[in-house]
Amino acid sequence: MYPEQYIQFLVHFNGDRDYFECHEILEEYWKESTDKKKDSVWVGFILLAVSRYHHRRGNFRGAQRTLEKAIKILSLHQNVLSKQGLDVSVLFQLLSKLLREIENEEIYQSINLPVTDSLLLKTCRKECENRGVNWGQKSNIEDESIVHRHKLRDRTMVIEERLEALRVKKGNE
Template sequence: MHNTLLHHFYNMLIIEQDYFECHEIMEDAWKSKGTFTKMDKEVFLVLIATAEYHYRRDNLNGAKRSYIRALNIFHSHPFNLNSIGLKESFIDLIGERIKEIDDAPFKPLSYPIIDSVFNALYEASDFDSITEFESYLNEIHIKNHETVHRHKIRDRTDVIEERLMALNRKKRD
């Protein structure tokens, strides 16, 4: 997975908190690989973004299922978390998130990202100091309707047309 893709993903995940877009970014990256399986690192990140999306919208069951599926991928096909921009402590953080989800209102995660990802996000920001940037990261909580409910309000015309065409092809075959 190349650094530009990861930086874009983490900008959407941490700064923009557009979890739906994170899902789209990583799903596209996953599907563009020559060969792919549902046990790939990209799917792990898709599921984390999906879990955050569900949690923020109070779909706790959907969030738990997505977090658990992500952890199952990691535990059944372990990989170096640094290769996807995360520190090893992330797995424990997700375990804690699952345990606390029923009793804690959604709050964005403080992702334990590796230094190169942090530095790329900082360099792309308008902050004058790292301290200022770190404070911002600890406080940011996007709540606008368009971001929080993206999958319900997006234009799905192309998806509906594609499904209809696939259904018509199936009927002809």
């Protein structure tokens, strides 16, 4: 009923709090499965994860900017959010609260996306259990491999893709 990538997103978001991985999983899914609209619900989720990543690292400006974009996009898809097993009213209350906390430069606190579909919740909890992670656990802000993940990854492919895009662009000019 739900895309596997969405389940994995939820497991990371509400489980191990690996927001960088949330972004990676859904970005790949969005690129492969949609018409790549920038106001897709998947982009809203991606931006939400990026905002949480920035907030945890103390980048309030980046967190605010991406959360505002996420809210704008997600608000366009309230019916889809409900079909994705989320409590829409609780979600938007939570997002408003997060935005206020970021604007006030309050310290990061873990949040849980409000999953209401019992089967989805059971599936996510089981996946967390299989990974040795507790659903709803607080973020381990001492874990450098999660908190500063973008600094630790191999960016060779990203750099190569950007260079190729530039070559193509220059060839078309």
